[in-house]
Amino acid sequence: MSPSQPIIEAREVFKVFTAQGNRHDRRAFLALHDVNLAVDAGRFVALVGPSGCGKSTFLNMIAGLVRPTEGIVRYKGAPVEGVNTDAGYITQDDNLFPWRTLQENVEVALEFRGVPATGRRAEAGKYIAMVGLGGFEHHFPHELSGGMRKRAALIRTLIYEPDVVLMDEPFGPLDAQTRVILQDELLKLWEGSGKSILFVTHDLVEAIALADEIVMFSRAPGTIKRRYTVPISRPRDVFRIHAHPAFGDFYDQVWRDLKEEIIEVALEVRER
Template identity: 55%
Template sequence: MSDVVIHFAGVSKNFAAKGGITEAVRDVNLPIARNEFVCVVGPSGCGKTTLLQLCAGLARPTAGRVVYKGREITGINTDAGYITQESNLYPWRSLIENVEFSLEMRGMAKAERRREAQQFIDLMGLAGFEEHYPYQLSGGMQKRASIARTMVYDPDVGLMDEPFGALDAQTRMILQAELLKVWSLKAKTILFITHDIVEAIALADRVVLMTRRPGTIKDVFRVDLPRPRNVFEIHGQPGFAEMYRRIWEHFKVEMKVE
């Protein structure tokens, strides 16, 4: 694969646990190309989040290396933006103050950071809510604000840990569409964790399936559905049903489903 940005090279990770050592992931090998959208699926507890933590520099591998742009990650990866299921907005700051926070920490002048923040607020469909506080926003709007806050400082890589998992189905699809719009406009590399095969197919260039713990890569599926994709009509896309069947046939073995 040319132009590899992230490379998990023989990565294993153990954690100290009560009564012994827990092996979270084992011998993971995965190259990710620049501007590629990769979704990782697998059973609960298989180490999906661990991969994000390793890429962000929040954890170090027990064995192997995580390489970013040709260099091993040995500390916090400041080129990576991390989004979790929780919105984690600051309750004492308005929406626009939340979005511009990272720019403020960088010392950017107020007028400039307001302009940058407004661009992403508009892009995420939040115009008109700039002065609202988090408690005044719906769950979906809070999640949009979280994405805007992460992307406004222009990270090269987006690390997303089931960001839409707690939302209702309709809101989730709307945010999937918003995310694809941001990704196509801003040309980011995305590593996205999900339990939802449909979501993975709708978003990804490749879907990575992990085994039960200790998690390793069981298979990688290239999603050949054309872009741009309409997430609201993805079920009717030619090739969707076959792609879903192929992934599910492997996934259900790890889920112990007959």
């Protein structure tokens, strides 16, 4: 991979889904329409857009869990074919394995990768300490709070050092305070790591607080409507991001564009 080459690249990507429900009325619908995007290594990119615009589908394509119907998605220059085990993938649900303790959950990716037990344990211990979960190693997921589970989901992905981390509304289900704390922890874990992050969110404040760049999808069929560079330097204070002098105008600008799409969606729903 040459240094100038983007780490992720989508070219003229289309996706058609067919509803599996009624056999006699197999309706297909267009989820993505001519998506073109290049992400440079080391960037933190937020994907925003109205519900159902295909952001998650796009993320799943980079993870290799969904194939484009047409067009091509490249990862480090090579087309994504099959599951992309080089990337990290974190969803809205923490998806911890309920039958594994915290430590076993954090270790699992290394286990899949054939790392011996002693090495796994040491590495997991390091990450567990990093996010303040020491003392909970032998707890099962149902014995942990939402924030703790989310931290566990985060470090069990970071532990195998993926170059790209795909995050699909990871902090969606959390309460407002835990959310900001985790945003702060995520930034601290990411800054200086050189990793690229693609982060789907519905929360514009979150997008502004975390990302270098915001990519806005249009309503379905989703296509990229606009890209913005966040005019706030790093390191950032997520707890007081709204007090930054550049925040207000930038937020208004992004929100105006998003609002247009949301209103259109609402009108289309009413017509139906």
